[in-house]
Amino acid sequence: xxxxxxxxxxxxxxxxxxxxxxxxxxxxxxxxxxxxxxxxxxxxxxxxxxxxxxxxxxxxxxxxxxxxxxxxxxxxxxxxxxxxxxxxxxxxxxxxxxxxxxxxxxxxxxxxxxxxxxxxxxxxxxxxxxxxxxxxxxxxxxxxxxxxxxxxxxxxxxxxxxxxxxxxxxxxxxxxxxxxxxxxxxxxxxxxxxxxxxxxxxxxxxxxxxxxxxxxxxxxxxxxxxxxxxxxxxxxxxxxxxxxxxxxxxxxxxxxxxxxxxxxxxxx
Amino acid sequence: xxxxxxxxxxxxxxxxxxxxxxxxxxxxxxxxxxxxxxxxxxxxxxxxxxxxxxxxxxxxxxxxxxxxxxxxxxxxxxxxxxxxxxxxxxxxxxxxxxxxxxxxxxxxxxxxxxxxxxxxxxxxxxxxxxxxxxxxxxxxxxxxxxxxxxxxxxxxxxxxxxxxxxxxxxxxxxxxxxxxxxxxxxxxxxxxxxxxxxxxxxxxxxxxxxxxxxxxxxxxxxxxxxxxxxxxxxxxxxxxxxxxxxxxxxxxxxxxxxxxxxxxxxxxxxxxxxxxxxxxxxxxxxxxxxxxxxxxxxxxxxxxxxxxxxxxxxxxxxxxxxxxxxxxxxxxxxxxxxxxxxxxxxxxxxxxxxxxxxxxxxxxxxxxxxxxxxxxxxxxxxxxxxxxxxxxxxxxxxxxxxxxxxxxxxxxxxxxxxxxxxxxxxxxxxxxxxxxxxxxxxxxxxxxxxxxxxxxxxxxxxxxxxxxxxxxxxxxxxxxxxxxxxxxxxxxxxxxxxxxxxxxxxxxxxxxxxxxxxxxxxxxxxxxxxxx
Numbered sequence: 001x002x003x004x005x006x007x008x009x010x011x012x013x014x015x016x017x018x019x020x021x022x023x024x025x026x027x028x029x030x031x032x033x034x035x036x037x038x039x040x041x042x043x044x045x046x047x048x049x050x051x052x053x054x055x056x057x058x059x060x061x062x063x064x065x066x067x068x069x070x071x072x073x074x075x076x077x078x079x080x081x082x083x084x085x086x087x088x089x090x091x092x093x094x095x096x097x098x099x100x101x102x103x104x105x106x107x108x109x110x111x112x113x114x115x116x117x118x119x120x121x122x123x124x125x126x127x128x129x130x131x132x133x134x135x136x137x138x139x140x141x142x143x144x145x146x147x148x149x150x151x152x153x154x155x156x157x158x159x160x161x162x163x164x165x166x167x168x169x170x171x172x173x174x175x176x177x178x179x180x181x182x183x184x185x186x187x188x189x190x191x192x193x194x195x196x197x198x199x200x201x202x203x204x205x206x207x208x209x210x211x212x213x214x215x216x217x218x219x220x221x222x223x224x225x226x227x228x229x230x231x232x233x234x235x236x237x238x239x240x241x242x243x244x245x246x247x248x249x250x251x252x253x254x255x256x257x258x259x260x261x262x263x264x265x266x267x268x
Numbered sequence: 269x270x271x272x273x274x275x276x277x278x279x280x281x282x283x284x285x286x287x288x289x290x291x292x293x294x295x296x297x298x299x300x301x302x303x304x305x306x307x308x309x310x311x312x313x314x315x316x317x318x319x320x321x322x323x324x325x326x327x328x329x330x331x332x333x334x335x336x337x338x339x340x341x342x343x344x345x346x347x348x349x350x351x352x353x354x355x356x357x358x359x360x361x362x363x364x365x366x367x368x369x370x371x372x373x374x375x376x377x378x379x380x381x382x383x384x385x386x387x388x389x390x391x392x393x394x395x396x397x398x399x400x401x402x403x404x405x406x407x408x409x410x411x412x413x414x415x416x417x418x419x420x421x422x423x424x425x426x427x428x429x430x431x432x433x434x435x436x437x438x439x440x441x442x443x444x445x446x447x448x449x450x451x452x453x454x455x456x457x458x459x460x461x462x463x464x465x466x467x468x469x470x471x472x473x474x475x476x477x478x479x480x481x482x483x484x485x486x487x488x489x490x491x492x493x494x495x496x497x498x499x500x501x502x503x504x505x506x507x508x509x510x511x512x513x514x515x516x517x518x519x520x521x522x523x524x525x526x527x528x529x530x531x532x533x534x535x536x537x538x539x540x541x542x543x544x545x546x547x548x549x550x551x552x553x554x555x556x557x558x559x560x561x562x563x564x565x566x567x568x569x570x571x572x573x574x575x576x577x578x579x580x581x582x583x584x585x586x587x588x589x590x591x592x593x594x595x596x597x598x599x600x601x602x603x604x605x606x607x608x609x610x611x612x613x614x615x616x617x618x619x620x621x622x623x624x625x626x627x628x629x630x631x632x633x634x635x636x637x638x639x640x641x642x643x644x645x646x647x648x649x650x651x652x653x654x655x656x657x658x659x660x661x662x663x664x665x666x667x668x669x670x671x672x673x674x675x676x677x678x679x680x681x682x683x684x685x686x687x688x689x690x691x692x693x694x695x696x697x698x699x700x701x702x703x704x705x706x707x708x709x710x711x712x713x714x715x716x717x718x719x720x721x722x723x724x725x726x727x728x729x730x731x732x733x734x735x736x737x738x739x740x741x742x743x744x745x746x747x748x749x750x751x752x753x754x755x756x757x758x759x760x761x762x763x764x765x766x767x768x769x770x771x772x773x774x775x776x777x778x779x780x781x782x783x784x785x786x787x788x789x790x791x792x793x794x795x796x797x798x799x800x
Binding site for chain 2 (some may be wrong): 031032052128129
């Protein structure tokens with residue numbers, strides 16, 4: 001198990017390093033169109049061939065991995081903070097505060113995610129740069145994807161509030177922010193970390209779903225999601241197996257996150 | 269031995285006969301037909317059913333582009349397009365056996381012009397206020413009198429399906445080659461051979477050759493292509509360019525019939541109260557700006573890359589395939605970024621470190637909206653983005669889901685530029701009145717104007733009305749040519765490419781003659797047969 005964790009960490013570090021070094025590793029810009037050789041097979045000039053517009057697939061994969069790999073954790077961070085706030089508040093105060101907070105959480109959970117994302121994305125201004133579109137997409141994921149984690153954190157907080165050491169602390173005069181800082185937060189850290197790691201692959205896949213619908217990161221900026229969009233064409237699959245590579249990267253990255261998540265769960 | 273020889277000869281002769289008839293043709297339509305009423309069709313699935321089942325007075329030959337007799341043996345346009353007299357074919361029956369006569373034509377026209385029916389087919393005949401009158405001269409002859417002259421009158425009857433005045437089956441009794449025999453909602457529609465169909469082939473055999481047509485409802489292009497390559501369906505009427513190449517690479521029978529009447533174009537929002545910045549509205553209203561954008565777009569590359577060489581750079585409103593109405597004096601706008609920059613300089617634009625700025629210093633940046641999931645348009649947008657970058661213009665691409673896109677371009681006008689396409693079913697310029705009249709709701713760049721916003725739009729209004737009220741083809745052509753010239757000079761629509769007609773027709777289908785005009789692969793359906 002330890003070996004698996006180390007391997008997963010190494011793969012993620014390598015993927016992260018490759019994505020960060022995309023500028024140096026990529027043979028061309030991700031937006032550069034080699035229009036005389038669209039949809040070209042792998043060659044020495046284009047190691048993974050070119051896409052329909054003649055753009056180097058290798059460059060797009062490196063930059064796309066960078067976008068998904070670095071922005072998904074930011075979105076997961078936002079979602080975890082929001083979940084900690086609402087879930088923690090519900091668990092800490094209990095009573096009508098808990099009922100109101102959980103009602104709000106249930107409302108969020110009952111809304112179909114993808115539909116909500118498409119709707120929110122559609123009402124945003126049209127004239128936004130690709131860089132802003134990618135930030136908006138992941139911020140949306142973060143601000144809309146906290147509800148499930150909030151329930152887990154609420155349950156964890158309630159459990160802690162019933163524990164003997166919290167009773168003792170309260171009997172000793174600890175309350176409010178001090179109780180949260182010294183007793184609740186350190187004991188909730190494992191739960192929060194687990195929620196964070198769960199959210200990262202979920203957000204990568206959700207962005208991929210949005211990208212496949214043409215509503216994620218806008219052209220010419222690539223993401224794993226927009227690269228996966230090509231796989232919608234079932235006929236395309238047969239002659240171009242190298243188009244599967246973004247899917248392979250996505251599976252590997254998500255699996256590595258899951259392996260690390262399992263290890264962090266074991267530790268909690 | 270002699271008997272055996274005779275049997276062999278008979279079998280030899282019988283083979284081509286059997287090959288010429290029978291069998292079930294299978295292909296797909298994209299959606300459930302909204303109606304089976306042939307005068308109320310508005311979308312392509314209903315229209316396909318109408319085409320396959322309806323009897324019409326005359327039909328436009330999709331190859332020669334000339335009107336040919338069908339239920340009418342002859343016709344004469346009188347009073348400059350105000351009247352038309354049809355001599356009807358004798359001995360014709362509807363699919364339920366009821367006879368066809370002038371009374372049925374009168375009934376059809378009355379239904380067609382009934383405002384309560386809301387027939388878009390009938391809209392083309394509404395030339396002026398006042399009733400449309402029919403006069404049955406004899407059971408075999410009828411005259412239709414309109415309130416005002418109707419341009420291109422005879423050809424308009426190509427889409428008017430004859431209804432039976434007497435049949436208890438009402439609009440389900442048809443005079444075309446097939447009738448609707450079965451309908452499984454969301455699954456398929458089965459059409460069977462009309463036993464009373466009047467048409468015979470040159471050898472005197474009754475048409476159609478096919479026994480039935482099964483129309484499977486299938487939205488997904490990929491699945492259609494997969495089913496075609498497996499032999500589960502016999503044809504695809506319109507193949508997407510990317511799929512076309514994949515099918516061709518697999519050795520599956522596909523055909524590029526040539527340039528079609530379909531156009532792809534870009535336009536800028538010029539609506540006066542649209543929620544866009546004033547300085548941007550000023551750019552979009554400038555013909556120099558629009559023409560500069562047009563000249564900076566490499567149409568050859570669009571056709572070659574986004575459409576896999578299955579499109580041709582567009583010249584203007586009319587596709588060159590529309591031989592009569594195309595203004596042959598026009599040439600396509602050149603790809604010339606240097607000329608584009610010169611035009612922009614005339615309007616006070618200037619390059620500042622590779623970034624184009626207007627005379628007030630605003631960076632030139634706009635968003636092109638296109639339907640999310642439309643692969644070809646997304647690719648065109650990405651190529652236009654790169655082309656315009658060369659003249660310092662920053663383009664953002666905004667894919668929008670279909671219903672949101674329609675809301676933006678028709679109601680809120682909350683967009684800057686839009687990439688879209690026109691699918692033309694009829695060749696006559698009258699069919700484009702709803703686009704070019706400044707008062708029209710589908711005058712996309714600035715719809716429903718109370719009075720024309722610009723002198724050139726006022727001139728187009730005048731020319732469109734003039735061509736619509738004239739029955740002299742040469743005069744109409746002159747007016748329409750001038751409209752094409754104005755549209756070429758002003759470029760409210762920046763025409764990009766004319767798509768090619770791409771069809772897939774299985775080798776087992778005989779007598780197929782695909783056309784660039786709708787319905788491309790099966791326009792001569794009564795002559796199609798399956799080789800068993």
